Amino acid sequence: MPELPEAEANRRRIEASCLNRTIKAVRLGNDTDHVDLPDAQARARLEGRQFTEARRHGKAIFAGSKSGPWIAVSLGMTGSLRPFDAADVRPDHARLVVEFEGDRRLAFRCPRKLGWVEVVDDPADYVAARNLGLDAMEIDVDAFANRVGGSRGAIKSALMDQKKLAGIGNLWSDETLFRTGIRPDRVASDLPRDRIDAVFEEMRRVLAAVAETDMDYSRLPDAWLIAHRDAGAQCRHCGKGRIEKAKVGGRSAYYCPAHQSGA
C-alpha cells in the first residue's frame, strides 16, 4: 500500500482513533516469524503511556509523545495500520496489536511480511539511522534540484531513492513523470533546471491529490496514468500513445512514449 500518500492516510487513522488513550498492552499477533517486531522489553516500554501525536516522514509513520517512546512503522509493500474495537473481528494478518484502555485497539497488518515496527526514543533517531532524505512534501525546490537533479542515474530511480528524497515509490514516480512528460529512464542530470522544477511541482501536485483521496484512486482524474497502468492501454493524457512497460532501476516503469520525451 504505501508511498507517502498512503502512509499519510494511515497516520490520520491513528490521529483520529488512537490518541490520548493509555496503552494497556502491546501484543504479538499471528504468524510473526520473519517479521521484525519489538521484543517483550521494548513492548513493555509502551505500557502505561499514551500516543499524543502521530507523525510521518516519507513512508515512515510514528506514534508517541514528546518524551517518548515512539513506535516507528514501515508498511513494506502491503502493510497497513487499522484501528478496531475489542468487539470487532481482529483484522487479518495482524502482526502486532496495541491495546488501549477501553476497547480500542490498533493493528499492524502486514500480509507479505515486508514491513516492520520498532520502538524508538525519537522519530529523528529513526530517520537518521536509516539515512532518510527530506520528506517529499517538505523539501524545497533548490534542495530537490540538488539531490534529485544531480543524480547521474534514471530520473525515476532518483525520485524513488529514499536517501535523496523520502516518500516516493514506484506508482507515484511513474505518475509524476507521466504528468510532467518525461521518460522514466531519462538521466536526471541531463535535464535542464526548468524541467527539474516542473518535476518538483508535479510531484507535489500528485502527492497532495492522492492524499486527498484517502487511497480511493477512482477519485483521481481519468487522464492520470494510475487507472490505465497496463502495457498497451490507450494514453488518456495525450490520446496518441499506448502505454509501454520497461524495467528501470529494477522496477516496472509504465509510460507513454508519445508524450513522455527523452531517453
Next chain:
DNA sequence: AAGATTGTTTTCAT
C-alpha cells in the same frame, strides 16, 4: 505455473 507485485537492504560494480 511462471512471473509479477505499491518496499528496503545488502552486495557488487563503477
Next chain:
DNA sequence: AATGAAAACAATCT
C-alpha cells in the same frame, strides 16, 4: 568514498 544497479527477501495473486 560515493553512487548506481541488481539481487534477495515473503507471501499472494494472476
